[in-house]
Amino acid sequence: MPKTPAARSTSIAGLLTATSLVLAVSGCATYDVTAPADARADAPAAAVKEKDARLAADADGKNGAGKNGPGENAPAEGGDGAGSDVDCRKAKCVALTFDAGPSENTDRLLDILKKEQVHATFFMLGKNHVDKRPAEVKRIDAEGHELANHTWSHQILTEIDPAEAKRELSRLQDAVHKITGKTPRLMRPPQGRTDGEVSRISKELGLAQVLWSVTAKDYQTNDSALITKRVLEQTRRDGIILLHDIYQGTVPAVPGILKELKKRGYTVVTVSQLLSPAQPEPGMVYRP
Template identity: 50%
Template sequence: MRSTTGARRAGIGAEAGRRVRLGAAVVVTAALGLGLAGCNGYQSTSPSAARKHVAADGRTAAFAQGADGPVDCRKAKCVALTFDAGPSVRAPQILSILRKFHVHATFFTLGKNHVMKHPQMVRDMVAQGDEVETLTWSHQILTKISSSEIRKEITEGRDAVQKVTGVRPMLLRPPQGRTSSKVTAIARDLGMAEVVWSANGQDYRTTDSALIAKRILQQTKPDGIILLHDLVDPTNKGYNGTVASIAPIVSTLQARGYTFVTVSQLLAPGTPQPGKVYK
């Protein structure tokens, strides 16, 4: 009996040890996966890491200009406010709020039915000091289309902005934040970096401005990238609460000591590196 009991105890001990090792392996695997977004095999880069990558020719991104001079996000508590999918008829309202609070934002625009339909709004964004980049031509999900279609969506969206502003975008926001190793490789070939987000108001799901603001304020941390939308939803299911959420978001974060910058300024003195995904 003793030998049988001892064997059982040894077996239980071995099984417990196996479970501990397995649990540790799962933890390590999860930790390694924290730098990955989704299961498509791309790795994201933080703004703080991006600041170390200065262009090979010595170029650096421009610092934001605050009331007391240049804002260095290596020292200041910075956050980037971004808007997807415009410009829409709401763009003038958004620009007015940004002017009121003396902040700049980054607009990831759609070429078809947006940039080409509202070119003056795009020029107004640039004139106000905001950054205009691309969300592709027609918002196709890049992970679901062919390589040639991916390239077409990116280049046509980028070229639409360049045609209107005279400035060629360097930043791409993949629609719905969905990207993959294939998409990043094509973006790299086109000389573009991708930008996703770290704070999402989910304004596409609600018209409740207070809820949108609450979500952003709970998620925002230094070096954060905020996602909102410049869009109109005729069904009144989403987006229609976005504009009213902007002022409370900006005023509250400013009271918390945050400085609003564009995405490129958030990366300064580094510059966006083609093929990288910033988050």
């Protein structure tokens, strides 16, 4: 089966690069991995042209703020993290992601993100989260954040029957679509554990897989200062930050994290904005 340009590297030397064909943990089955920068570099020419046209139009809108359009403070549109366009080919971008919600902390987090004019990607759980908090799911979408899949009940996908793994993902897809009318294009496998079979299922369901480069291990501590320190120590350009809005120490850490990231010159984006002008490719594993 031919590989796409974003996953074309199959040699031993290629295994050392971010764009590679990786052996699955479960055996000899393979799955494709690429880094955000490589995905952008391999974007089709038509996508690059469209991106540049949007950036030019966005610049015109900013220049005409108050006269011909809403300008740079216009609210983001949709639940795919679109919003005002960002060019991560030039900007020093980092993606902010939250797993395992929504929870009782999510509204407070959304208030912070709105105040800071930042959009994030929410990898949501179904059982006891999406099914219990549809209002928060609607708000995540309405305020321009990216809707994403973290399975229905957090089962380890590599340890269950493929049919069950498919149900874990498709059930969340259906629930989010019922609430918002939109279907996630991204998923994060619980514990980051994937293999060739999970990639096959993800491709069938139209889901790209997203891992991370920054973790505060906020499931181990409620110390907001420590969470902030861990994030800032690990963050680099094109990184993907993993946090959880279900833990009590995490949301209070977010204002300080955002303030320092902006001070350091980072533009905080959704995962899809980080990959643009490339589109998330179903089945692909994106790992900084």
